[in-house]
Amino acid sequence: xxxxxxxxxxxxxxxxxxxxxxxxxxxxxxxxxxxxxxxxxxxxxxxxxxxxxxxxxxxxxxxxxxxxxxxxxxxxxxxxxxxxxxxxxxxxxxxxxxxxxxxxxxxxxxxxxxxxxxxxxxxxxxxxxxxxxxxxxxxxxxxxxxxxxxxxxxxxxxxxxxxxxxxxxxxxxxxxxxxxxxxxxxxxxxxxxxxxxxxxxxxxxxxxxxxxxxxxxxxxxxxxxxxxxxxxxxxxxxxxxxxxxxxxxxxxxxxxxxxxxxx
Amino acid sequence: xxxxxxxxxxxxxxxxxxxxxxxxxxxxxxxxxxxxxxxxxxxxxxxxxxxxxxxxxxxxxxxxxxxxxxxxxxxxxxxxxxxxxxxxxxxxxxxxxxxxxxxxxxxxxxxxxxxxxxxxxxxxxxxxxxxxxxxxxxxxxxxxxxxxxxxxxxxxxxxxxxxxxxxxxxxxxxxxxxxxxxxxxxxxxxxxxxxxxxxxxxxxxxxxxxxxxxxxxxxxxxxxxxxxxxxxxxxxxxxxxxxxxxxxxxxxxxxxxxxxxxxxxxxxxxxxxxxxxxxxxxxxxxxxxxxxxxxxxxxxxxxxxxxxxxxxxxxxxxxxxxxxxxxxxxxxxxxxxxxxxxxxxxxxxxxxxxxxxxxxxxxxxxxxxxxxxxxxxxxxxxxxxxxxxxxxxxxxxxxxxxxxxxxxxxxxxxxxxxxxxxxxxxxxxxxxxxxxxxxxxxxxxxxxxxxxxxxxxxxxxxxxxxxxxxxxxxxx
Amino acid sequence: xxxxxxxxxxxxxxxxxxxxxxxxxxxxxxxxxxxxxxxxxxxxxxxxxxxxxxxxxxxxxxxxxxxxxxxxxxxxxxxxxxxxxxxxxxxxxxxxxxxxxxxxxxxxxxxxxxxxxxxxxxxxxxxxxxxxxxxxxxxxxxxxxxxxxxxxxxxxxxxxxxxxxxxxxxxxxxxxxxxxxxxxxxxxxxxxxxxxxxxxxxxxxxxxxxxxxxxxxxxxxx
Numbered sequence: 001x002x003x004x005x006x007x008x009x010x011x012x013x014x015x016x017x018x019x020x021x022x023x024x025x026x027x028x029x030x031x032x033x034x035x036x037x038x039x040x041x042x043x044x045x046x047x048x049x050x051x052x053x054x055x056x057x058x059x060x061x062x063x064x065x066x067x068x069x070x071x072x073x074x075x076x077x078x079x080x081x082x083x084x085x086x087x088x089x090x091x092x093x094x095x096x097x098x099x100x101x102x103x104x105x106x107x108x109x110x111x112x113x114x115x116x117x118x119x120x121x122x123x124x125x126x127x128x129x130x131x132x133x134x135x136x137x138x139x140x141x142x143x144x145x146x147x148x149x150x151x152x153x154x155x156x157x158x159x160x161x162x163x164x165x166x167x168x169x170x171x172x173x174x175x176x177x178x179x180x181x182x183x184x185x186x187x188x189x190x191x192x193x194x195x196x197x198x199x200x201x202x203x204x205x206x207x208x209x210x211x212x213x214x215x216x217x218x219x220x221x222x223x224x225x226x227x228x229x230x231x232x233x234x235x236x237x238x239x240x241x242x243x244x245x246x247x248x249x250x251x252x253x254x255x256x257x258x259x260x261x262x263x
Numbered sequence: 264x265x266x267x268x269x270x271x272x273x274x275x276x277x278x279x280x281x282x283x284x285x286x287x288x289x290x291x292x293x294x295x296x297x298x299x300x301x302x303x304x305x306x307x308x309x310x311x312x313x314x315x316x317x318x319x320x321x322x323x324x325x326x327x328x329x330x331x332x333x334x335x336x337x338x339x340x341x342x343x344x345x346x347x348x349x350x351x352x353x354x355x356x357x358x359x360x361x362x363x364x365x366x367x368x369x370x371x372x373x374x375x376x377x378x379x380x381x382x383x384x385x386x387x388x389x390x391x392x393x394x395x396x397x398x399x400x401x402x403x404x405x406x407x408x409x410x411x412x413x414x415x416x417x418x419x420x421x422x423x424x425x426x427x428x429x430x431x432x433x434x435x436x437x438x439x440x441x442x443x444x445x446x447x448x449x450x451x452x453x454x455x456x457x458x459x460x461x462x463x464x465x466x467x468x469x470x471x472x473x474x475x476x477x478x479x480x481x482x483x484x485x486x487x488x489x490x491x492x493x494x495x496x497x498x499x500x501x502x503x504x505x506x507x508x509x510x511x512x513x514x515x516x517x518x519x520x521x522x523x524x525x526x527x528x529x530x531x532x533x534x535x536x537x538x539x540x541x542x543x544x545x546x547x548x549x550x551x552x553x554x555x556x557x558x559x560x561x562x563x564x565x566x567x568x569x570x571x572x573x574x575x576x577x578x579x580x581x582x583x584x585x586x587x588x589x590x591x592x593x594x595x596x597x598x599x600x601x602x603x604x605x606x607x608x609x610x611x612x613x614x615x616x617x618x619x620x621x622x623x624x625x626x627x628x629x630x631x632x633x634x635x636x637x638x639x640x641x642x643x644x645x646x647x648x649x650x651x652x653x654x655x656x657x658x659x660x661x662x663x664x665x666x667x668x669x670x671x672x673x674x675x676x677x678x679x680x681x682x683x684x685x686x687x688x689x690x691x692x693x694x695x696x697x698x699x700x701x702x703x704x705x706x707x708x709x710x711x712x713x714x715x716x717x718x719x720x721x722x723x724x725x726x727x728x729x730x731x732x733x734x735x736x737x738x739x
Numbered sequence: 740x741x742x743x744x745x746x747x748x749x750x751x752x753x754x755x756x757x758x759x760x761x762x763x764x765x766x767x768x769x770x771x772x773x774x775x776x777x778x779x780x781x782x783x784x785x786x787x788x789x790x791x792x793x794x795x796x797x798x799x800x801x802x803x804x805x806x807x808x809x810x811x812x813x814x815x816x817x818x819x820x821x822x823x824x825x826x827x828x829x830x831x832x833x834x835x836x837x838x839x840x841x842x843x844x845x846x847x848x849x850x851x852x853x854x855x856x857x858x859x860x861x862x863x864x865x866x867x868x869x870x871x872x873x874x875x876x877x878x879x880x881x882x883x884x885x886x887x888x889x890x891x892x893x894x895x896x897x898x899x900x901x902x903x904x905x906x907x908x909x910x911x912x913x914x915x916x917x918x919x920x921x922x923x924x925x926x927x928x929x930x931x932x933x934x935x936x937x938x939x940x941x942x943x944x945x946x947x948x949x950x951x952x953x954x955x956x957x958x959x960x961x
Contacts, residue, residue: 013725019685019692020718022725041729044678052672054629056651056660060672067676144630177588181628187664188272188626189710194279194592195628196715198292224715227701252718254700290942308780315777322770328750329767337922347743399948400939418939426940446940454949461949462857477771478924488935488950491890495927506746511767512774513912520908521780528938531796532873535950536930543926548832548854549886550926560746567753 009037010072012080012089012114015047016216021251024216027243028081028117034243035125042071048080048088053096054182065096066103069110077124078114081239082215083146084182086116091149116146117239118214122155128162132244135165139208140238141199141222142175143215156214156238163241171206173198180221196225204231212238223252264382264410266615267599271622274597284594287420291413295585298529299636306531312521317640319515320576324567330476330509331558337479341541343554351381354559358383358468358501361555362392365498367465371457373483373490374398375470376414376579377503377559379601380614383468394468395460397489399453406433412595412603415527415581420594423449457489467493467551471504472578473519474556477512480540481556484523484533491537500539500551505559507575519578522638527580562614570649574609576639583633583643589626598623605633605643612650621659624650685724692720771922779907781872786901789871790958793904797874800933801946802954806901809959813844816896819955820848820861825894830859834883837865837898840959854885855892862892862951867918868903868911873932876956877911880927889929895951897931900959 009032017024025041032039049064068089072078080086090111097103121127138160146152153175160166179185179195199222203211211226211233213219223235234250267274278284303309323330335345348354354377362370370387372378372394384394384405396405400418404411406429411417418426427443430452443449469490473482481502483490494500510516524530543550566572584590584604595603600611600620608623624647633643654660674684695702696719705712723731751757783789794804807815820827828849831837841850841863855862864884866876876897880886889895905911908930919925935950946952 015685018725019689020720022721022723022728025725025729041726043726043730046678046681047675049675052668052675054648054651055664055668056648056653056655057668057672058652058655060668060676063676064672067678071678144628144632148631148635175632177628177630177632179588179628181630183664184626184628186708186710188275188589189713190276190279191589191592191626192628192710193714195588198588198591220718221715224701224711224717227716228703228714248721249700252701252716254698287941294942306780308778311778312780319777322766325754326763326767327754328747329763331747331750333767333771347741347746349742349745353742397949398939399937403939416939416942419942423941446943447945449940450937450945450948454947457949458857477774477922480924486935487937487948488890489948491886491929492949495886495890506750511770513915514774514776514909517908517912518777530800530932532800532875532930532932534800534931534933534935536875536932538924538928538930540924540926544881546882547880547885547926548882550880558746560742560749564746564749564753567750 005036007037007076009039009077009079010075011039011041012048012072012078012085013041013045014080014082014085014216016220017081020220021216021237023245023248024081024237024239027237027239027245028079030243030245031117031121031239032079035121035127037125040075044071048085050085050088051182053088053092058096062096065093065107069093069106073106073110076113077120079117079120080114081117081237083116083143083150083152084215084217086114087145087149090114116150116152116214118156118159118242119150119152122158128158130159130162130242133164134241134244136210137167137169137208138210138212138241139169139171139203139206140174141171141178141203141211141213141218143213143218144177146214147175152214159242160212160238169206169208171202171208173202178218178222180217182217185221196221200225200229200231203233208233210234210236210241212236212241214238219251223250227252264379264385264601266619268611268615268620268623269599271597271599271626274599275593275626278593278597283422283425284420287422288591288594291419291585292591295529299526299582299585302525302529302531306525309522309525312518313638313640316519316522316638317576319510319518320639323510324507324572324575327506327509327567330511331506333476334474334479334509337476338541338554338556341479343479343541343556346555346557348557348559348561351559351561354381354503354557354561355383355386357557358503359387359390359392361499361501362387362466365465367392369393369395369460369464370466370468371395371397371461371464371493371497372401373467373469373485373493374401374417375468375503376411376601377470377505378468379410380561381559395457395464397457397461397493399450399487402453402457403429410596410601413581413584414579414602420596461492461496464497466499466501467497468501468503469494471502471508472523473516474504474509475513475516475538476509478540480538482516482536482538484520484536486534488535491535494539494551495549498551499553499555500542502539502556503559504556505561506563523578523580526582526636526638566613571609571613571646573641574613574646576641577606577610578639580638582636582638586632586636588628588630605647609643609646609650617650617653617657618659621654682726686727689720689724696720776909779909781906783906789906790901790904793869793871793874795874796872797933797956800874801936802874802933802956804956804958806958806960808961809840812840812898812957812959813848815957816863817847819896823894823953825860829861829863829896830855830888830892831863832882832884832888834865837863840898855887857891859892861894861896862888863896863898864888866897866899866903868905868914869899870906870908870911871904872907875908875930875932878929878931879925881925886927886929889931890950892951894953894955895934896955896957898957898959904958
């Protein structure tokens with residue numbers, strides 16, 4: 001697809017960003033606008049339908065997907081600050097309409113235009129360098145859907161490393177699941193807890209002060225565990241740091257004075 | 264074997280509290296993953312080989328009936344016998360009949376998951392034939408009266424001190440003061456005891472990694488050499504194999520062998536890959552007088568043409584469980600039936616019924632790591648989701664879960680009401696968080712807050728804040 | 740209906756049924772006849788590289804490898820046995836090539852013949868060939884090289900001529916077809932890559948499980 005010079009991009013907000021952390025949405029808008037996009041937020045958006053899809057409810061998934069496609073298909077691109085939601089829109093929507101050629105085609109055309117935020121900035125808008133400075137020791141967790149459905153791994157790291165003062169301290173097994181898994185974490189809480197405990201152990205051993213990731217679900221899970229364990233680590237969505245918008249307190253924290261603002 | 268999958272939640276809790284098990288599982292987390300990664304890195308055409316292995320299996324499955332017929336024809340040509348078993352019960356009966364014909368007393372066994380699937384050991388025992396597992400891991404768990412917790416490392420749930428105690432308890436004929444400090448002394452003790460058993464057995468039973476149609480050959484892939492002694496020394500060799508094990512040619516076998524060991528143990532080749540074609544011949548000083556193949560269906564042919572057909576490509580390497588965070592947390596026994604981990608969560612419902620195994624395809628975070636390492640590129644998460652669809656259609660998923668989903672979906676399909684729904688949720692969360700910025704107890708999500716905090720929301724939802732900004736920026 | 744008929748019918752109706760049988764049969768015959776070669780890893784510039792690859796991979800799998808002239812094979816065997824404090828005795832089958840290589844050495848090496856019943860410490864076999872790609876030996880059953888020598892011997896010595904070390908497994912399948920006929924194999928073909936081992940106790944690798952503890956490969960260079 002040839003890239004329009006100033007593409008019209010629709011922000012797919014995601015339920016968790018809408019409900020818990022609007023700052024991620026605004027950081028995403030800033031990054032997209034800085035990259036030269038015209039950003040719009042379609043007001044009639046709801047959810048990508050993943051909870052229904054992963055619960056085996058095809059019928060409701062389909063109805064939700066139809067609404068999403070109708071809402072977003074007129075834009076040049078659809079960008080979400082989440083590998084999980086973007087993965088649903090990009091990889092699963094065509095399958096939702098399997099057997100319905102007309103909708104399948106529509107879904108394919110829609111899906112081609114969907115991107116996760118860091119992937120979109122790096123691969124489509126060709127952003128390789130960010131201007132701000134930030135003295136911070138960061139570790140990055142690869143959220144599963146972004147990593148394995150969309151192949152996102154180097155994009156957020158390239159962008160982070162381009163920020164002056166940022167040091168990346170990779171944790172052990174950054175590619176291992178954090179145990180969130182959507183409804184998994186409430187259906188099988190003990191297993192989920194055991195998995196996230198392994199994750200927080202690896203995060204703490206990395207020696208980083210800040211944990212970043214591209215998915216709010218994982219971040220809430222990990223931050224919630226870290227705080228329960230009494231950790232002082234600062235947890236944020238990668239978009240906040242990339243946009244230099246770290247005024248909001250870190251996830252699960254009230255402390256406004258933050259490491260990411262520089263010490 | 265008795266199915267304990269319905270108690271998955273209880274099994275998992277017990278597993279998480281089991282310190283010995285947790286210690287043992289730490290070996291799975293580190294060693295298997297590292298070894299596979301190295302082996303894959305060192306072979307630059309690994310992914311091309313995977314693609315080709317998939318293509319071979321797809322071709323074979325589309326022509327499965329014909330390849331099975333050819334395999335049978337070639338086995339008969341070489342003086343072997345083929346027994347077709349539609350069910351586990353048929354297979355057990357066929358094995359027992361063969362044993363009874365020579366009044367067999369003991370049967371040595373190479374590692375076989377099919378044997379577990381059909382519950383062969385228990386059945387032979389009640390019929391006065393003694394089965395002796397000879398793979399070291401299998402031998403250990405047989406002493407303990409357990410079943411394998413992993414398809415290629417059956418005793419991976421145990422630590423050395425447990426094995427040491429078992430040996431002291433069971434090997435009473437040996438001096439009490441012998442040293443069993445090192446793993447090698449345990450191995451040598453088992454070797455010594457099993458050597459006698461190999462030489463004295465009437466029948467040897469092995470599984471099969473492949474059945475080659477071209478030559479009527481069964482193939483086992485092992486490291487210890489026990490499988491070879493099992494099939495070489497007794498008068499009768501019985502191969503237990505399921506129908507999807509067939510591959511067309513020797514060349515096809517090589518293609519799949521190249522991805523098998525690398526995915527399983529991280530070896531480039533397992534130590535022994537043994538091709539067996541029929542019984543002892545004319546001037547051959549070794550080998551069995553009779554060669555039997557029991558071909559088991561047990562539900563597999565019913566998977567053909569369904570959304571679970573791809574599962575028939577599985578070559579039982581175990582990579583999916585070696586990389587599964589849920590398997591790492593609870594181990595194989597929690598799954599409650601023969602096949603643990605992601606491959607089991609797809610296969611067990613097919614073979615043992617979704618009504619018994621409903622937890623298994625649900626107990627996954629869908630992290631996708633299993634699919635990413637599967638040498639056969641089996642879309643395991645997708646197939647687990649298909650099982651969830653079946654459960655949803657059959658109303659097998661819990662009522663409360665269905666109710667919540669239905670309510671949520673009602674809103675999600677209606678943008679205007681969804682806004683209202685999220686505003687109300689937002690308000691409630693804000694109240695619960697108070698000034699602390701986080702929630703330590705959340706009704707309906709106790710599973711979350713029992714173990715972790717939940718962040719409190721920011722003052723407004725994104726949509727509220729965005730609309731405020733838009734009205735501010737664009738005065739009418 | 741018999742289990743056989745039941746299973747085959749179920750498969751047939753699921754994969755396309757009788758209607759497509761003619762085409763499907765042709766597909767199967769074609770594949771069995773042509774046995775297409777798939778992807779072959781590694782490329783080799785010359786024969787020396789093949790031998791080197793074989794040696795490196797065999798050692799990686801914990802085999803020991805030495806090269807020698809045909810006249811020195813028995814010396815190599817004696818040296819190996821001495822090194823490991825083993826009696827200067829070994830068991831061999833009826834392989835004529837091997838017998839010739841060991842001829843006239845009875846004074847330094849006691850040689851007995853036949854399969855191993857478990858009482859022989861050291862067995863010597865002659866390999867049909869080897870695949871360099873993974874350092875894998877190919878041995879075939881029969882009176883020449885009885886299978887029990889491969890598994891019941893605590894120490895297994897395998898003699899192979901360098902010209903029998905081929906690049907890939909597939910090269911050995913070609914050789915087997917030529918020797919035994921298309922669609923036919925000897926009763927057992929053993930692909931052996933290193934001495935026997937187990938990692939069933941805490942994932943710790945220990946050599947010498949049920950099969951040999953040592954696998955020594957002697958490559959005859961002339």
